[in-house]
Amino acid sequence: MGTREENMNRNEELFERLHKAVRDNKLNDIKDIRKSHPNDEPWNQIITDKDETVLHIAVANGREHIVKELVGYMSARSLEMKDSDGYTALTTAAVLGNWPMVNCMLDKNSDLISTRVTEGNNLPVVMAIDFGQIEMARRLYYHYRIPDKEWIPEYDDRNGATLLTCAIYAGTLDIALDLIKRSPRLALAIDNYEESPILALASMRQFFPSGNQLGFWKQPIYSRLSAPPTSDEACLKRVSNGEQCQSNQEYQSNILGLSAPPTNDEARLNVSNGEQCQSNQEDQSNISGLSAPPTNDEARLNISNVEQCLSNQEDQSNISGLSTPPTNDEARLNVSNGEQCQSNQEDQSNILGLSAPPTNDEARLNISNEEQCQSNQEDQSNISGLSAPPTNDEARLNVSNGEICQSNQEDQNNISGMDIPSATPTSDEALFNVSNGKQCQSNQENQNNISVPSATCCYLGSRVLDFLGITQLYGTKKIHVQSNELLSQMCHVISESNTKQLVDGLVCTAICRAAENGIVEFVYEMLNTNRTLILWAQDENGRNILMLGVLHRQEKIFSILYRLDGNMSRYLTCLADKYGNNMLHMAGMIEDSTRINQIPGAALQMQRELQWFKEVERIVRPKAKENKNKDGLTPQQLFTKNHADMKEKGEKWMKNTATSCTLVGILIVTIMFPAVFSFQGDNNQSMGLPKSLNNFLFNVFIISNALSLFSSSTSVLMFLGILTSRYSEEDFLEYLPRQMIIGLLTLFCSIATMMITFSSALLIILHERLRIAIPLICLASVPVSFFVWIQFPILKDMIISTYGPGIFNKKMKSTKLI
Numbered sequence: 001m002g003t004r005e006e007n008m009n010r011n012e013e014l015f016e017r018l019h020k021a022v023r024d025n026k027l028n029d030i031k032d033i034r035k036s037h038p039n040d041e042p043w044n045q046i047i048t049d050k051d052e053t054v055l056h057i058a059v060a061n062g063r064e065h066i067v068k069e070l071v072g073y074m075s076a077r078s079l080e081m082k083d084s085d086g087y088t089a090l091t092t093a094a095v096l097g098n099w100p101m102v103n104c105m106l107d108k109n110s111d112l113i114s115t116r117v118t119e120g121n122n123l124p125v126v127m128a129i130d131f132g133q134i135e136m137a138r139r140l141y142y143h144y145r146i147p148d149k150e151w152i153p154e155y156d157d158r159n160g161a162t163l164l165t166c167a168i169y170a171g172t173l174d175i176a177l178d179l180i181k182r183s184p185r186l187a188l189a190i191d192n193y194e195e196s197p198i199l200a201l202a203s204m205r206q207f208f209p210s211g212n213q214l215g216f217w218k219q220p221i222y223s224r225l226s227a228p229p230t231s232d233e234a235c236l237k238r239v240s241n242g243e244q245c246q247s248n249q250e251y252q253s254n255i256l257g258l259s260a261p262p263t264n265d266e267a268r269l270n271v272s273n274g275e276q277c278q279s280n281q282e283d284q285s286n287i288s289g290l291s292a293p294p295t296n297d298e299a300r301l302n303i304s305n306v307e308q309c310l311s312n313q314e315d316q317s318n319i320s321g322l323s324t325p326p327t328n329d330e331a332r333l334n335v336s337n338g339e340q341c342q343s344n345q346e347d348q349s350n351i352l353g354l355s356a357p358p359t360n361d362e363a364r365l366n367i368s369n370e371e372q373c374q375s376n377q378e379d380q381s382n383i384s385g386l387s388a389p390p391t392n393d394e395a396r397l398n399v400s401n402g403e404i405c406q407s408n409q410e411d412q413n414n415i416s417g418m419d420i421p422s423a424t425p426t427s428d429e430a431l432f433n434v435s436n437g438k439q440c441q442s443n444q445e446n447q448n449n450i451s452v453p454s455a456t457c458c459y460l461g462s463r464v465l466d467f468l469g470i471t472q473l474y475g476t477k478k479i480h481v482q483s484n485e486l487l488s489q490m491c492h493v494i495s496e497s498n499t500k501q502l503v504d505g506l507v508c509t510a511i512c513r514a515a516e517n518g519i520v521e522f523v524y525e526m527l528n529t530n531r532t533l534i535l536w537a538q539d540e541n542g543r544n545i546l547m548l549g550v551l552h553r554q555e556k557i558f559s560i561l562y563r564l565d566g567n568m569s570r571y572l573t574c575l576a577d578k579y580g581n582n583m584l585h586m587a588g589m590i591e592d593s594t595r596i597n598q599i600p601g602a603a604l605q606m607q608r609e610l611q612w613f614k615e616v617e618r619i620v621r622p623k624a625k626e627n628k629n630k631d632g633l634t635p636q637q638l639f640t641k642n643h644a645d646m647k648e649k650g651e652k653w654m655k656n657t658a659t660s661c662t663l664v665g666i667l668i669v670t671i672m673f674p675a676v677f678s679f680q681g682d683n684n685q686s687m688g689l690p691k692s693l694n695n696f697l698f699n700v701f702i703i704s705n706a707l708s709l710f711s712s713s714t715s716v717l718m719f720l721g722i723l724t725s726r727y728s729e730e731d732f733l734e735y736l737p738r739q740m741i742i743g744l745l746t747l748f749c750s751i752a753t754m755m756i757t758f759s760s761a762l763l764i765i766l767h768e769r770l771r772i773a774i775p776l777i778c779l780a781s782v783p784v785s786f787f788v789w790i791q792f793p794i795l796k797d798m799i800i801s802t803y804g805p806g807i808f809n810k811k812m813k814s815t816k817l818i
Contacts, residue, residue: 015047015471017355022057027066043070044078053081054385055089059101067093067101076109086118094140096126105733106144113144116159120192123159129166129175137167141175151183159470161189161197170201173207173482180489186366187490188497188505195506198490205517208481210477210556225477246505387469487522490527502530508537515545516592518554527560535571542577550586554593554606555807558615573620580629581638587616588639590646601794602649603740604801606732609646611807613639640729651727654736657794658722661715661747664787668712668750673755697760699765704756714749718743737802744795751784 021029033042043054055074059064067089071079072330082088090112093101100125106112116123122130125146129137141163151160160179164186167176187197203308205211214222494507501506507526511533514522523545526533538544548556553816562571573775576582581589590596590609599605617625619746629633633641721737725731766813 008497011042011045014042015045016053018042019057022054022063022066025059025061025066030066030069039156041073051082051084052134053078053083055079056083056087056092058098059089059093059098060096064098064100068104071104073106074108076111079105079109079182080115082118086123088115089125090115091127093119094133094136095131097128098134099136099139100142102136110144113140113146119466121157121159122162122192122498124161125569126163126166129163129170129172132170134170134172137163137170138172138175151179151186158189158191159336161188161191162193164197164261165191165193165195165200168197168204170203170487171207171479173479173486176483177486177489180486180805184493187493188501190504190506196510198494199506199510201483201487201490202481202514202522203517205519207479208519208521209480210518210520212480214473217320218473222473222477224473229381272585302610324723325345343456354368377644398455422431484521487525491525494526495529501532508534511545512538512539512543515554515557516547516552518549518552518556519597520556523557523560535568541579544572544575546572547575547577547583547586547722550583550612552592554611556728562625569619570621573624576627579631580627581629582620582624582635584616584624584635585627585629585633585638587613588637588642590642600797603651603732603736603795604797606650606729607642607737607801607806608645609639610733611801612727615807630696643729647727647729647732650732654722654725654727654740657740658697658719658743661743661791662719665712665716665719665747665750668708668754669716672705672712672750672754672757675761676702695764697764701757701760701764704753704760708750708753708757711746711753715743715746715750732768734802737798741798741802742797744791744798748788748792748795751788754783755784 014033018030018033021027021033024662046052047054048057052060055067055078059071075815079090080088083092087095090102090105093105113124117127123138123146125137128140149162160183164179166175167179176197201207202362244452494502494505496504511523511526514526534545541550543551545557546560549555549560573583576585596605596608599608611698613635625636626634629638722736722743725736725739727736758780762773762777763770
C-alpha cells in the first residue's frame with residue numbers, strides 16, 4: 001500500500017515538473033526528465049485535472065519546438081488522447097491556427113485528421129474553419145484528402161454540411177465547390193447551426209453581381225476581365241520531411257502596356273485504390289516585354305504489374321553560331337529486392353570561349369517498404385553575359401508496395417534583355433514501377449530570373465493595378481464566377497429532390513432570404529429550376545418573395561412581376577400574410593432602413609417611398625386598397641402612420657435647403673442690379689456714354705449681368721414657393737422636387753453668369769494688365785465653384801429620381817423560364 005502511494009506521489013511530482021518545464025519553455029528540462037525516467041513515459045499519460053497530456057499543454061502555450069520533441073517521444077496511439085472538452089492536441093493546434101504543430105503530429109499519425117471532437121462529432125478541419133482559421137482549413141482540406149465517406153450527410157453526422165456552410169460564409173468558395181462536387185447532397189443538408197448550405201449562399205449578397213454596385217468606370221473594366229477559374233487547383237502536396245508545396249493559380253490582364261501572362265497550374269490525378277498521382281507544373285513568365293522560354297514537362301506512364309520505363313529525350317541547341325554539346329542523360333537500373341542504382345552523366349558547355357566546370361549532383365537511394373526518394377536540381381544561369389553550365393539531376397526509383405517516386409527538376413534561365421549565347425536543355429527521366437495502388441509524383445518547376453528593371457516595372461504595374469482597383473475587381477469577378485458555379489451545382493440537386501427534401505433543406509427559406517437581400521441571380525436560378533417554388537415559398541410570417549421584395553424595397557425582385565404570366569401575378573398580389581397585410585400594406589411599412597438610408601436627403605427618401613406605394617397600388621386589385629389588417633389599418637393609413645417621422649424630416653430638409661439657397665439668390669440680385677449702373681468707363685463727352693459701348697467685352701458684361709439678375713430672381717421665387725408649401729404627402733412626390741430642381745438650376749445659372757460678368761468687367765478694366773486680371777478671375781471662382789460642387793449631387797439625384805426611368809425595371813430583358 002505504501003509502495004502504491006509512493007508511486008502516486010512520485011508521478012504527481014514528475015507531472016508537476018513536466019508541466020512547469022513546458023509552461024516555462026525549458027526544453028532541456030524535458031530532455032533531462034526523459035533521461036532520468038526512461039520507463040515512466042509521462043508523455044503518454046494524463047497529467048492534469050482536465051484530462052490533458054503534456055502535448056495538450058505544449059500546444060496551448062504555443063511551444064512549437066517542445067511539441068515536435070514530445071511527438072517524437074509519444075506513441076501514435078497517445079496522440080489520439082482527448083482532454084475533458086473532447087479535443088485532441090491536433091484539434092487544439094488547428095483551432096489555434098498553428099500549422100507546424102499540426103503537420104508534425106499528422107506525420108506521426110495521419111489518422112488524427114479523422115479523429116472527431118467528442119461534443120458535436122466535428123472533424124479538425126471543421127473546427128478550424130468554424131473558429132475562423134481559414135488558411136489552416138485550406139491546408140487540412142487539401143494536404144490530407146479526407147475520404148468522401150466522411151462528407152456523406154447522415155442523420156448523426158453534420159461535418160460535411162458544417163464545413164460547406166462555414167466555407168461559404170468565410171468566402172472560401174474553392175473548398176465549397178470541391179466539397180459539393182464530391183458530395184452533392186450536402187447542398188440540402190443541415191449543419192450544426194441548423195442552417196443549410198443553400199441558405200448560407202442566399203445570405204451572401206456580395207457574392208453576386210446584383211450585390212455589388214460598380215461605378216460607371218469600373219463596369220466596363222469588370223465586363224472585359226477574363227473569367228477566372230471556378231476552383232483553385234493549387235492543392236497542398238505532401239513532400240519529404242514534412243515540407244509542403246503550394247501552387248496557386250493567378251491571372252492578370254494586360255493593362256497599361258504591362259503584360260502579365262497567365263500562370264499555369266495543372267494537376268493530373270491518377271487514383272488507384274484510394275491513392276493519387278499528381279503532376280504539377282508552374283511557369284512564371286517575364287513581364288514588360290521580356291521573353292521566357294517555355295517549359296516542357298512530359299511524363300509517360302505505362303502501368304503494368306512488373307515494371308515501367310520512361311525514355312529520355314536528348315536535346316541539342318545551337319544559338320548564335322555557337323555550338324552546344326548535347327546533354328546525355330543515361331541511367332541503368334538494376335533493381336533487386338527494393339534496391340536501386342542511379343547513374344548520372346555530367347555535361348560541359350563551352351560558351352563564348354569561356355568554359356565552366358560542370359556541377360555534379362548524384363543521388364543513389366535505396367528504398368524499401370514505404371521509403372521516399374527525392375532528387376532536386378537547381379540551375380542558375382549567370383547574368384550580364386556570363387554563362388553557367390546547367391546541372392543535371394536525375395532520379396529513377398523503383399517503387400514497391402506503396403513506395404513513392406518523385407523527380408523534381410528546377411531550371412532558372414537568365415532573362416535580362418541580353419543575348420544568351422547558348423541554352424542547354426535539360427532532360428528529366430523517370431522510371432516508375434507502379435503496382436497495387438502505388439503512387440508516383442513528378443513535379444517540374446521552371447523559374448525565370450527577372451532583371452532589376454523588369455522587376456521594377458512589374459512592381460509598379462501591380463501598384464497601378466491596385467491603385468485603379470483592377471486587382472480588387474478581378475477578385476470580385478472570381479467570387480462571382482465561383483458563386484454562380486456553386487449555385488448551379490445546388491440547383492442541380494434541387495431539381496432531383498422531392499418536396500420533403502426541399503422543405504428539410506430550407507430551400508423555401510433560402511429563396512425568401514435571397515428576396516430580402518435582392519439577389520436576383522439566386523431567384524432566377526430557382527425559378528428556372530422549379531418554377532412552382534415561387535408559389536409556396538414563404539417566410540415565417542407567411543410572406544411570399546414578392547411581398548418580401550416590396551417590404552425590403554428590392555426593386556429588381558419586384559420587377560419579376562413583369563416577367564411572369566398574368567395568372568401567377570394576380571395570384572401572388574392577392575395573398576396576405578398571417579397578420580392580414582397584403583402587398584400594398586408591405587409598401588406602407590418600413591422594415592429595413594438600410595436601403596432607405598442609401599438615398600441622400602429625407603425629402604428624396606419620402607419621394608422614393610411614395611413611388612413604391614404608387615407603383616404597387618397600380619398593380620393590386622382595387623379591393624386590396626381598402627383591405628384592413630388585424631390592426632384595422634388600410635394600406636394608406638399604415639403608410640401615413642409609419643412615414644410621419646420621415647415626412648417631418650423631409651419638410652425640415654426642404655426648408656433648410658430652400659432658406660440657404662434663397663439667401664444666395666438674394667445676394668446675387670443685390671449685386672447684379674446696381675452693377676450695370678455703376679460700371680466705370682471712359683465717358684463720351686458729347687453723349688455721356690462709355691466709349692466701349694460697342695466693345696465685345698462690354699456686350700458680354702451687359703448680357704451676362706441681365707441673365708444673372710433674371711435667373712437669381714427666378715430661383716428666389718421658386719425657393720419661396722417651397723417655404724410656403726403645405727407639405728402634404730402628395731407634394732413630396734412631384735411638386736416639391738420640381739420646385740427644388742427649377743430653383744437650383746436657375747441658381748446655378750445665375751452664379752455662372754455672375755462669374756462671367758465679373759470676369760468681363762476685370763478684362764475691360766485691366767485689358768492691358770492681363771497678368772493681374774487672370775489670377776484674380778481664378779481666385780474669385782474658387783468659393784463659387786465649391787458651392788456648386790456641394791449642391792450639384794443633390795440636383796442630379798433629384799432630377800434622376802423625379803424624371804428618370806424610375807426605380808422599377810419594367811422593361812427588364814426577358815430571360816427564359818422553364
